[in-house]
Amino acid sequence: MIKEGIIGASGYAGCEVLRLLLMHPAVEVTGVGARSFLGKKVSDLYPSFYNVTDLTYTTDEEVIAGADVVFAGLPAGISEKYAKACVESGKKFIDLGADFRLEKEEDYIKWYGKAYEDKPLHEKQVYGLPEVHREEIKKASIIGNPGCYPTTVNLGLYPLLKHHLNAGTKVIIDSASGTTGAGKKLTEDTHFTKTNESYHPYKAGNHRHTPEMEQELSHMADEKIQVTFVPHLLPVNRGIVSTIYIPVKENLTLEEIHHIYTDTYKDEQFVRVLPLGMNADLKFVTYTNYCNISLHMDARDHTLIIASTIDNMVKGTAGQAIQNMNLMFGLKENTGLNFVGPSF
Known part of the structure; x- marks a missing residue:
């Protein structure tokens, strides 16, 4: 089983990743991080998880330590340090935010008002649109999950x-x-x-x-x-x-x-x-x-x-992130994602 961690798991994006991963047959969610809710159960914040999972929010460092791949649902400008920690310890990192989407730092500065703190780290990023960048995603250590x-x-x-x-x-x-x-x-x-x-x-x-x-x-x-x-x-x-x-x-x-x-x-x-x-x-x-x-x-x-x-929240965020994760770990791309939409 692939060990999964989620940082920023109290937000909508992180919560949706958790919802989908709990139905994924090849993974185990080993940690969820949310600094504002340390020690609280996920079900305290999102009642839909009651009697589904006993996961509690822990520190981001604990999440990274126990995972093979980390999903991050964080505001712009925060993900770099977590990506670096993952890469240095041989783990995969999938950023649901904007920090690893843009190739040019000047674009990031112009549109997000921030500069890259670790420029060499961005040389490892791959834009995670599977239908276009499938082969690069398979070999990537850092994924910039596309915006919705x-x-x-x-x-x-x-x-x-x-x-x-x-x-x-x-x-x-x-x-x-x-x-x-x-x-x-x-x-x-x-x-x-x-x-x-x-x-x-x-x-x-x-x-x-x-x-x-x-x-x-x-x-x-x-x-x-x-x-x-x-x-x-x-x-x-x-x-x-x-x-x-x-x-x-x-x-x-x-x-x-x-x-x-x-x-x-x-x-x-x-x-x-x-x-x-x-x-x-x-x-x-x-x-x-x-x-x-x-x-x-x-x-x-x-x-x-x-x-x-x-x-x-699915193809625009969490589902696409899991599609990328499947590719990174050599799983069938649709694993855990075969959902049919409503008919009415």
Whole structure:
């Protein structure tokens, strides 16, 4: 059994990793860390774990000592020291936060207001999108788990950019996320009275996930891709729907593009390209590790419209992290992740 530890296990991301790992047939969760809740049972904070696990929150150092792989659900700027401790002791480290996603330190400084404290450590990082970086992930010691918004966007655009079907380098993206995407800490925007029966944009044009998208999309296209990204807050707990607009070459039909998408993802269990005429709907991916993609065309100016939807806490966070862990330890990639979503 692979021994698993979770740091930051009192937050939504860490809690979701725990929920999924407890159902994983090849692992044992040996420690969960949360500085604010030392000595308390996980079930004291999350009653769904009552009579499921007796795990109690311990120190981060104890979590690392007892694990083969450590998941970290921490705010930006905190994960480096834990990653270093894991690497030095021969353990794997999967960061659910932003500290190991960006290749350029100047991007991290600009968007997160922090510099790298251990620059050589970042040479070991691998961006953890399995459908694109599978072989690198298998050999990695540090994984930067993708952001939830970038997961929808990167998977939505990968076949198009990989095959150079775009007619421009500008992408416009509207995304809408459930409130768990904002984390557990309460803000003015996440009060019930603000979110209930509401829908609104936030951080329009200056969201921190923008450089992550541009980095990965530019690699896919072999040219610089510029993103205009506007996220919105949905009054639901889970789910992301990203609607992506990009001009495509005029000689391409929607049917031809759809064929390229289905062919690109034909061996990918967790990416489902829907038949033409269907619309991606977040209801049918909640509590699963699936990304559903639907394709549409505005024929007037030959703009491809891509709808890409995931559960932000599973494929957008914990499920993808476990998918990465499976690859790192030579397990079947779908181990512990074969969940079917709700039908209604």
